[in-house]
Amino acid sequence: AQSVTQPDIHITVSEGASLELRCNYSYGATPYLFWYVQSPGQGLQLLLKYFSGDTLVQGIKGFEAEFKRSQSSFNLRKPSVHWSDAAEYFCAVRPNTGNQFYFGTGTSLTVIP
Amino acid sequence: EADIYQTPRYLVIGTGKKITLECSQTMGHDKMYWYQQDPGMELHLIHYSYGVNSTEKGDLSSESTVSRIRTEHFPLTLESARPSHTSQYLCASSEEAPVTQYFGPGTRLTVL
Numbered sequence: 061a062q063s064v065t066q067p068d069i070h071i072t073v074s075e076g077a078s079l080e081l082r083c084n085y086s087y088g089a090t091p092y093l094f095w096y097v098q099s100p101g102q103g104l105q106l107l108l109k110y111f112s113g114d115t116l117v118q119g120i121k122g123f124e125a126e127f128k129r130s131q132s133s134f135n136l137r138k139p140s141v142h143w144s145d146a147a148e149y150f151c152a153v154r155p156n157t158g159n160q161f162y163f164g165t166g167t168s169l170t171v172i173p
Numbered sequence: 174e175a176d177i178y179q180t181p182r183y184l185v186i187g188t189g190k191k192i193t194l195e196c197s198q199t200m201g202h203d204k205m206y207w208y209q210q211d212p213g214m215e216l217h218l219i220h221y222s223y224g225v226n227s228t229e230k231g232d233l234s235s236e237s238t239v240s241r242i243r244t245e246h247f248p249l250t251l252e253s254a255r256p257s258h259t260s261q262y263l264c265a266s267s268e269e270a271p272v273t274q275y276f277g278p279g280t281r282l283t284v285l
Contacts, residue, residue: 092272103179103263103276104216111272150216154272159204159223160231161267161274165215 062087064153066164073141074172081136081167083151091153093134095125098148098166107149110134121145146171176200179264179277186254187285194249194280196264205247206274208263209233216263222247254284 065084073079085091092111096104108119115127125136134151151164177198186192198205203224208216208231218231222241236258237251247266251258261281267274 094274096276101279101281103278104265106273106275109273148213152274154274159267160218160221161206161265163216166213168213 062155062162064151064162064164066149066151066167068167069165070168070170072170072172075143076140079136079138079141079145079169081149081151081169083134083136083164085132085134085151085153087153087155089156090127090129091155093125093127094152094154094161095119095123095134095136096150096152097121098150100147104150107136141169141171143171143173145169177264177266177275177277179262179280181280182278183281183283185283185285188253188255190254190284192251192254192282194262194264194282196247196249196277197245198247198266198275198277199245200266200268200275201244202266202268202275203244204267204269205241206265206267207231207237207239207247207249208265209235210261210263210279212261220249254282256284258282259284 094109095107098104110127148166150166154161180195205222207220217233219235220239222228263279264277265274
């Protein structure tokens with residue numbers, strides 16, 4: 061079955077530490093890939109996206125993500141986490157056919173001082 | 174930065190009331206979406222539209238209805254609200270080139 065998997069429900073990191081959030085997908089051809097961030101009570105804000113080309117993409121707020129075709133993964137990274145990064149993070153895909161977007165279940169990030 | 178608006182941001186109403194959640198975008202996007210999201214949970218697509226006078230139901234069954242009379246406007250209506258409708262409702266629109274979906278701030282609905 062087609063799916064978007066975020067295996068980590070909750071992650072806690074110390075401020076200044078590095079961060080990696082995992083995302084795996086199962087769609088036939090390489091879909092369009094996205095990461096969104098959601099603060100409590102807010103909508104989703106686009107962090108970055110991958111369509112084609114360079115497999116390492118840069119986004120806003122110092123985030124980057126790497127597409128690995130062999131692993132069907134699109135992991136989100138940040139070298140040094142700030143307390144303001146505490147939020148819910150969603151990975152999303154849009155298959156090459158159709159118009160719907162599919163979301164993972166999200167990873168909740170807690171940042172401790 | 175996308176310009177997509179939702180009103181009201183918060184709504185508390187009694188059972189049986191009719192409500193309409195408003196969503197507007199100023200980007201001229203043809204495609205618009207409504208998602209339902211419970212706290213700490215994934216997004217579930219309940220309605221989408223590919224353009225004026227085009228609406229479809231999403232993967233999650235919903236008792237709500239939508240309309241798309243104007244490109245920029247995609248309201249969602251509940252004819253008779255029930256406590257099971259308590260949730261956050263997110264509106265989104267997408268452009269095709271490049272394919273990207275943008276979200277509004279959401280409406281937090283509580284039905285007593």
